[in-house]
Amino acid sequence: MASPGKLVTKFTNGYLLKNGQIVPGDLWISSETGQIISPQSAFYSSHLTPDKVVDLDGRIISPGFIDVQINGCYNFDFSMPDAEYAPKLAHTHRQMIKTGLTSYVATVISTRPESYHSVLPHLGPSGKDRDPGKGCESLGAHVEGPFLSPVRNGIHNPDVLREAHSWSDIEECYGASNLRNIRYITAAPEVGKMMSLIPEFVSRGIVVSIGHSDATFEQAQSAIAAGASMVTHLFNAMRPFGHREPGIFGLLGQSAPSTPVATPKHSRPGSASTSPRGSPRSSRRSTPRSSLSISTSAADLEKEARCVQPFYGLIADGVHLSPQALKIAYSAHPQGAILVTDAQKFAGCPDGVYDWRGEDRFVKEGKVLKLESNGRIAGSVVDLIDCVNNFMRFTGCGLAKALECVTSTPAKMLGKDVEKSKGRLEVGMDADLVILDEAPDGDLSVHQVWKFGVQVV
Numbered sequence: 001m002a003s004p005g006k007l008v009t010k011f012t013n014g015y016l017l018k019n020g021q022i023v024p025g026d027l028w029i030s031s032e033t034g035q036i037i038s039p040q041s042a043f044y045s046s047h048l049t050p051d052k053v054v055d056l057d058g059r060i061i062s063p064g065f066i067d068v069q070i071n072g073c074y075n076f077d078f079s080m081p082d083a084e085y086a087p088k089l090a091h092t093h094r095q096m097i098k099t100g101l102t103s104y105v106a107t108v109i110s111t112r113p114e115s116y117h118s119v120l121p122h123l124g125p126s127g128k129d130r131d132p133g134k135g136c137e138s139l140g141a142h143v144e145g146p147f148l149s150p151v152r153n154g155i156h157n158p159d160v161l162r163e164a165h166s167w168s169d170i171e172e173c174y175g176a177s178n179l180r181n182i183r184y185i186t187a188a189p190e191v192g193k194m195m196s197l198i199p200e201f202v203s204r205g206i207v208v209s210i211g212h213s214d215a216t217f218e219q220a221q222s223a224i225a226a227g228a229s230m231v232t233h234l235f236n237a238m239r240p241f242g243h244r245e246p247g248i249f250g251l252l253g254q255s256a257p258s259t260p261v262a263t264p265k266h267s268r269p270g271s272a273s274t275s276p277r278g279s280p281r282s283s284r285r286s287t288p289r290s291s292l293s294i295s296t297s298a299a300d301l302e303k304e305a306r307c308v309q310p311f312y313g314l315i316a317d318g319v320h321l322s323p324q325a326l327k328i329a330y331s332a333h334p335q336g337a338i339l340v341t342d343a344q345k346f347a348g349c350p351d352g353v354y355d356w357r358g359e360d361r362f363v364k365e366g367k368v369l370k371l372e373s374n375g376r377i378a379g380s381v382v383d384l385i386d387c388v389n390n391f392m393r394f395t396g397c398g399l400a401k402a403l404e405c406v407t408s409t410p411a412k413m414l415g416k417d418v419e420k421s422k423g424r425l426e427v428g429m430d431a432d433l434v435i436l437d438e439a440p441d442g443d444l445s446v447h448q449v450w451k452f453g454v455q456v457v
Contacts, residue, residue: 007032008029008042009053009453010050010053012026015061016061018425027425029433031453034130035427036431038427059447060444063432065100066103066104066414067341068413069144070105071344072092073092076092077357079108081115086122090134094134095348097136097456099384100385103418103422104139105140105184105414106141108144109145109155110145113175120143121178123138123140124138132451132452141182145161147173147187147188148187148191148213149190152213154236156212163194164187164194164197182206184230187211188211188214188215189222189223195223198223198228202227207415214238214239215238215247216239216245217245220247225302229308229413230310230311230313231248231311233315233320234314234329235325236321249329252310253333314330316339316394318367320342320377326395331395338405338406339384339387339406342380367386385446392442393442399444407423407424435449435450
């Protein structure tokens with residue numbers, strides 16, 4: 001049996017999100033390891049029986065939700081230095097998890113170096129502390145700026161935007177010791193020398209996302225070839241799509257070169273993916289490749305690298321993007337879609353007018369947040385479950401595919417260290433779970449939340 005206080009829990013009579021489908025099945029988890037366990041190994045090898053059986057009564061188990069772009073919530077702003085920053089952050093973690101958000105990447109928007117130096121030490125990955133009572137887990141920080149285009153700044157203060165011309169500019173801005181706490185950066189590749197700095201970020205394990213950028217399609221391709229792999233809040237704060245100059249959005253519509261290119265010794269060959277209906281899609285590469293029969297040139301590899309389709313964030317709050325825009329993007333590249341809230345500190349707060357950093361005031365009306373001075377959209381105040389429900393309605397992608405946009409796909413984008421433990425209901429993965437009710441109209445709601453094998457909501 002499990003050790004006293006350490007429980008093996010079995011979920012039964014419900015459905016699981018697995019391999020892009022909602023399927024009936026049981027799930028076993030251990031609060032001792034904080035992971036999903038194999039029922040066969042537990043029962044036959046370890047002679048364990050469940051200490052607790054949860055009858056799901058037809059409910060759905062999803063991996064815990066992951067939000068990779070959230071600025072704050074419950075009246076706490078991740079970007080604002082505060083003498084009580086640490087305890088306020090800890091309180092916010094305990095509130096966030098109630099919405100089904102078990103892991104997140106805190107967004108720090110464009111600010112001055114002294115503010116980055118103050119907040120980033122608090123925002124590193126917290127996974128080593130596997131205490132479920134502490135709530136939502138940090139996966140690191142997302143620095144959205146300040147290396148952005150002044151003509152695509154959105155609500156970012158233009159007075160704090162800057163250019164990077166060397167790696168020392170990066171270290172001076174964020175603090176050299178704080179770089180280990182940064183999971184990914186949003187930058188405009190055409191600003192300063194950022195294009196040449198992308199490989200250095202990638203070599204340090206920092207994901208580079210294109211955003212708040214006036215980049216042309218050609219410049220966006222160059223950024224992808226340099227190692228960028230994500231686009232921040234697609235459509236928003238970037239050059240509009242044009243039929244002759246598609247801008248950053250054009251990255252979703254590109255295809256692999258028609259000329260076969262050899263796979264380098266340590267690269268992965270292309271593989272078929274699966275459509276929402278379960279039928280195989282064709283590989284992104286039009287021709288099978290063999291490193292034994294086709295020679296590789298630097299030009300060929302460069303050409304192929306430029307044609308990689310990136311991950312991309314979508315704010316499916318019903319305000320930032322029209323249903324048609326969401327559907328077009330998802331249809332172009334479903335495997336890259338990641339739903340984000342881009343939530344501001346006023347998420348979870350009552351409607352009203354709020355001061356914001358002494359720079360402007362925000363007006364919150366329901367799920368809409370605008371700058372009082374000019375009426376410009378200023379982030380969202382939704383939860384990820386709202387985005388999932390909107391996305392299903394707007395795109396018709398289905399429940400399983402919508403849930404993947406807040407589970408396995410963001411985990412994959414964030415890197416192998418996250419992908420190996422988050423986002424899937426597989427043996428050995430962290431037992432971060434959301435139990436979902438499904439209404440007659442198809443909308444989902446959060447019924448229970450489990451963190452590291454322990455029910456917390």
